[in-house]
Amino acid sequence: MILIISNKTDLATDYLVHYLSEKKIKYVRLNTEDFQLKWEVNFDISSKGSEVIIHRYSDNYKLSTTMIYGAYIRQPQLPDLNLSNSDKEFGMREVGETLKSLWRVIPEKIWLNAPHNILRASxxxxxxxxxxxxxxxxxxxxxxxxxxxxxxxxxxxxxxxxxxxxxxxxxxxxxxxxxxxxxxxxxxxxxxxxxxxxxxxxxxxxxxxxxxxx
Known part of the structure; x- marks a missing residue:
């Protein structure tokens, strides 16, 4: 499975998924501003092993990161959390760190563009x-x-x-x-x-x- 991480308004990503669809290549697109609204990620970590599952609400689809053989990220955005002003800064920070944790558990060799290089590349x-x-x-x-x-x-x-x-x-x-x-x-x-x-x-x-x- 190819994982594509972007935002809802990115036209370049729209073109990419259109191409993948035409070629019948399986992919999952995650728009990061929909995190916790349309999808979530769950980490289960113990001394016996670890598992990271992406869960899409609309069809109850679950994707283990071990099933991802290619990944691409372009201009992710944080969601607008429905929190009070006093809690929003904390919430945004924690959401951002959770998303970064998802990027990090995906091996660098799988990425077309490793996230830690995104800032320089952009x-x-x-x-x-x-x-x-x-x-x-x-x-x-x-x-x-x-x-x-x-x-x-x-x-x-x-x-x-x-x-x-x-x-x-x-x-x-x-x-x-x-x-x-x-x-x-x-x-x-x-x-x-x-x-x-x-x-x-x-x-x-x-x-x-x-x-x-x-």
């Missing part, structure tokens, strides 16, 4: 610096909210640049999701950049793609 500036340090060619990049630097970067890259979010372009207000996609900037968009430049963004030289996958 930081785009660090990714670029590491890529450069090991010899990869990387696009010219500027991360800023300074309008003058944005204009200068635009001109120095032949007026061919893209803009993207520093973390990710997904927004969810509890009712509907919005996607702010990576986009190529033209002169008209650049003229209105001051409306958005209060928030730092990643700007990169535009590189024409030569191959499309999928």
């Amino acid at each position: 930081n785009k500036p660090e990714q670029l610096q590491i890529a450069k340090s090991v010899g990869f060619n990387i696009p010219n990049t500027c991360i800023t909210s300074n309008i003058e630097k944005i204009y200068s970067f635009y001109q120095s890259n032949n007026q061919q640049i893209i803009a993207k979010a520093v973390k990710h372009g997904f927004q969810y207000d509890g009712y509907k999701a919005k996607v702010v996609a990576t986009q190529k900037l033209n002169s008209k968009q650049l003229s209105t950049i001051k409306n958005f430049a209060k928030v730092p963004m990643i700007f990169q030289e535009f590189i024409e793609k030569t191959v499309t996958y999928g």
